Amino acid sequence: MTSSEQSGNNSADNQSAGNGETSADIPSDVQPYAPEGGEATTTEGEVAIPEALKEATVAVVGANPIAKDGTVVTTEGVAVKNDAVPMSPEAPQQTPPVAKEELPASAIKLDISATGWNPSEFSVKAGAPVTLAITSADDYTHIFMFDDSALSAVAVGVSPHETRAITFNAPSKAGEYAFHCDVPGHAARGEVGKMIVK
């Protein structure tokens, strides 16, 4: 697979967009979002899912849905808050452990070990939905966290040799956003990096 597939703008294989109106940078390799328990229909036959979840997609099982307009939302259909308390209901959620092979090609994959982040830099488009997958590549627990409190909720903790992912909207403001490993002592020994928003 090539990284040229990362922009979802003109994806021919988008299963849900009927008229090619997507302009939300949704990757083409996400899957349709299915509310917990499958089809959420009421006895009246009316679909009981919030508008934002209709035609939503999900990049990794357990990650937040991506609404049709590219907004990352909660399972209630409300936009997530990147500055919420980590792991609170309104924060983007880290997924359960996932096999690296199951990650979509469009996910940004970072390995972390005592030697640092690999890669230690990545670029995203302002406002676009981003799925970040963090893998502990050694025998230690690591915690991905941004330095900027505006992104405090975008945090992922991984046990040794574990991979977890998180989906969030990149900041709308271009610039460099530093991140680090939040385990005491790890940033000081070089577990730091930056996200470049273009």
Ligand SMILES: [Cu+2]
């Ligand atoms: Cu660490």
